[in-house]
Amino acid sequence: MNGVHDMGGMDGFGKVEPEPNEPTFHSEWEARVLAMVRAMGAAGAFNIDTSRFYREALPPDVYLTSSYYMKWLLGLEDLLIDKGYIAPSELAAGHASEPAKPLARGKFSLDDVERTMVRGQFGRAAPALAKFKPGDRVRAKNIHPATHTRLPRYARGHVGVVERDHGCQVFPDTAATDSGENPQWLYTVVFDATELWGADADPALKISIDAFEPYLEAA
Amino acid sequence: MISGMSEHDHHSDHDHSELSETELRVRALETVLAEKGYLDPAALDAIIQAFETKIGPHNGAQVVAKAWADPAFKVALLADATKAVSTLGYVSRVGDHLVAVENTPNRHNMVVCTLCSCYPWEMLGLPPVWYKAAPYRSRAVKDPRGVLADFGVTLPKETEIRVWDSTAETRFLVLPMRPLGTEGYSEQQLTELVTRDSMIGTGFPKAPRAPS
Numbered sequence: 001m002n003g004v005h006d007m008g009g010m011d012g013f014g015k016v017e018p019e020p021n022e023p024t025f026h027s028e029w030e031a032r033v034l035a036m037v038r039a040m041g042a043a044g045a046f047n048i049d050t051s052r053f054y055r056e057a058l059p060p061d062v063y064l065t066s067s068y069y070m071k072w073l074l075g076l077e078d079l080l081i082d083k084g085y086i087a088p089s090e091l092a093a094g095h096a097s098e099p100a101k102p103l104a105r106g107k108f109s110l111d112d113v114e115r116t117m118v119r120g121q122f123g124r125a126a127p128a129l130a131k132f133k134p135g136d137r138v139r140a141k142n143i144h145p146a147t148h149t150r151l152p153r154y155a156r157g158h159v160g161v162v163e164r165d166h167g168c169q170v171f172p173d174t175a176a177t178d179s180g181e182n183p184q185w186l187y188t189v190v191f192d193a194t195e196l197w198g199a200d201a202d203p204a205l206k207i208s209i210d211a212f213e214p215y216l217e218a219a
Numbered sequence: 220m221i222s223g224m225s226e227h228d229h230h231s232d233h234d235h236s237e238l239s240e241t242e243l244r245v246r247a248l249e250t251v252l253a254e255k256g257y258l259d260p261a262a263l264d265a266i267i268q269a270f271e272t273k274i275g276p277h278n279g280a281q282v283v284a285k286a287w288a289d290p291a292f293k294v295a296l297l298a299d300a301t302k303a304v305s306t307l308g309y310v311s312r313v314g315d316h317l318v319a320v321e322n323t324p325n326r327h328n329m330v331v332c333t334l335c336s337c338y339p340w341e342m343l344g345l346p347p348v349w350y351k352a353a354p355y356r357s358r359a360v361k362d363p364r365g366v367l368a369d370f371g372v373t374l375p376k377e378t379e380i381r382v383w384d385s386t387a388e389t390r391f392l393v394l395p396m397r398p399l400g401t402e403g404y405s406e407q408q409l410t411e412l413v414t415r416d417s418m419i420g421t422g423f424p425k426a427p428r429a430p431s
Contacts, residue, residue, distance in 0.1 A: 008333030008360045008384065013353035016369040018416075022347050024271050029245040034270070034345075035263035036249060043257060052335055068336070068351045073245060086251050094247035096254035108258040113265040117274065119314025119341060122388040150386045152333050154360065166316065166389060186387055197361055204379045207360050210387035 001146055002153060004060040009154040009197070030069040037076055042116045044104025046079055049176035053148035054079040124183035126168040131185070131213055136162045138189055139219040140211060148176035151215040159219045160191035163208065171212055185213040270345055279342035279392060280413035281406075282307065283424075286319075287397040288406045297321055300392060304342075313341040316387075321394045322420075326379045329367075329420030330391045331359035337385035339392050343415055350419070360384055370421045393420040400427045 007013075025031040041051060054075035055063070063071060080086045087098045105112075132138055140155040150172045166186040174182040193205035238246070252258050282304055286293040295303040300317040317339060320328040332338065333356050338346040349355050358366050363380050367373065374380065383391045395417040401409060404427070416422030 006334055007353055007357040008331075010353075010357040013357045016349050016352075016354045016358070016366055018349050018370060018421075019347065024275075024345055025267075026348075027242075029242045031267040031270070032245050032249055032263060035266040036252065036258070038266055039258045039263060040252070045257070055335070064353070068348065070241065073241075073248070077248060080252075085257065086248075086255070090251045091244075091247055094243075094250055096251050098255075100255040100257065103257060107256055108262055110259060110262045110265055113262050113269065116266060117269050117341075119316075119388070119390075121315050123315055150334060152384065152386060154333075164318075166387070169316075169388060172387070186389075188383075188389070190381075193361075201361075202364065202380070204377060205363065205382070206379065207382045207384060209384045210389050212387070 001056060001148065002144055003056045004063050005056045006153050008152045033069045033073045033076070037072055038116050039108040039112075040076070040080065040085075042112055043106065043108040045083060045085055047170075047175050048120065049148060049170075049172040050178065051075060051079060052172075053176040054082075056148065122169040124168050124170060124181060126185070127183060130165060132162045132165075132187060132216065132218075134162050134165060137219040138162055138187075138211075138216040140189070140209075140215055141217055143215070145173060147173070149173050149215075151211060152209060154196055155189075155191065155209050155211070158191055158195050160189040160195070160208075162187045163190045164188040166210065169212075171214070173212075173214070187211055187213070187216070189216070274340060275344035276342075276413075276415035276418065277410075278344075279339070279415070279418045280410045282319075282342065282392070283394060283413045283418060284406045284409035286394055287401075287409050288404075293394075296394070316389045317342070317392060318389055319392045319394050320381070320383065322396050324378075324396070326381060327374055327420065328381050328383065328391075328393045329359060329363050330383045330385060330393060331356060332385040333357070333360055334384075334386060337388075337390065339390035339418075342390075342392050343418055347415075367421065370416065372422060393418050395424050398424050398426055 037051060055071050058071060058074055081088055084101050090096055090098060137159060139159045140151060142157040168183040169186045171182040171184040174180050188208050189211045190206050190208040193201035193207060196207060253260050286296050292303060296319045300319040301313055301315055304313045322328055336346055336351040338350060355366060360382050363382050385391060398412055412425045414422050414424060417424045
């Protein structure tokens with residue numbers, strides 16, 4: 001979706017402000033939110049692409065004015081309500097009152113913590129031969145899916161070169177809407193800054209994205 | 220509940236007066252999830268403890284120092300970072316799809332996630348606020364030299380800058396250049412020079428201390 005989350009190349013957000021000796025969390029509630037998202041994901045309530053889609057789908061003004069973990073909280077609430085795990089009345093009351101919905105991997109308990117501290121595996125068997133190989137010139141398609149996609153707007157319509165082949169991986173565009181893993185070849189595609197940003201761009205700058213095969217066409 | 224209370228009630232409610240609306244909201248969600256049997260709150264405590272103690276830039280710093288000190292490891296790291304890191308028993312396990320990219324005198328690498336906040340957290344811990352915020356995400360792919368200036372970092376105009384936008388599940392770790400004047404340093408001494416920002420590409424490693 002063409003949301004405000006797709007920020008690459010936008011102007012007006014100001015300077016980057018690093019915080020010296022930044023703590024891991026700025027409040028206890030941020031830590032609880034992070035842990036709840038990881039736990040419910042690991043228990044099978046949703047996949048990582050769905051959780052990203054729910055954060056992107058927050059109203060633009062909310063997205064831009066909420067802190068990072070507030071976006072996580074709002075996205076998590078919406079997701080768990082939509083998927084039938086909790087009811088709005090339960091959130092309002094602060095207590096459960098409806099029957100629980102079974103989780104694909106069951107209750108998240110202490111024994112599950114260690115496996116959540118390693119990232120998931122996204123590589124899958126290839127359903128078809130790769131269309132592209134390193135060195136090929138490719139154009140990022142001019143597509144505008146209304147749901148989740150990982151092709152940033154700034155790359156669409158532009159020509160780059162395939163640099164690396166990462167094998168076949170879960171396709172976020174379908175995984176996010178529970179439409180299946182639909183594995184696709186994934187490539188690092190590198191663009192000259194002048195191709196993306198015009199003739200005045202830094203001639204010594206190159207930008208790469210990781211692009212799934214359905215995002216690309218031969219150029 | 221809270222929003223329905225009068226101003227007077229709110230001020231006299233000592234149980235809740237220390238908790239913000241956000242804290243109450245988060246507590247309500249956790250209570251519901253626990254009561255429905257979806258999770259054990261003690262497991263949340265354990266996740267938080269792991270992020271606060273086990274997972275952090277010290278992991279990445281050990282990998283970088285090893286690559287500086289051991290040429291064979293550096294070759295292995297650049298060829299397949301997940302595999303190379305997994306051979307080091309003392310670093311936390313990492314998932315698939317980790318890629319190490321090497322800074323050279325001619326090329327500087329910088330990592331961003333313009334779409335959300337993808338970050339090699341097994342190597343670096345949870346990302347800092349600035350990495351997840353709009354200024355960095357919007358500008359890193361268009362004006363990385365301007366971003367670097369915000370960090371007090373300047374590169375020669377002719378140095379190629381390569382920005383890696385983490386748009387899939389690949390995670391990128393920058394292998395910074397080994398600081399000059401560190402000949403004979405042990406891996407441990409080298410580890411202390413590696414900064415988090417040098418592994419994102421928004422900073423350099425620390426300079427070695429001048430001999431006293």
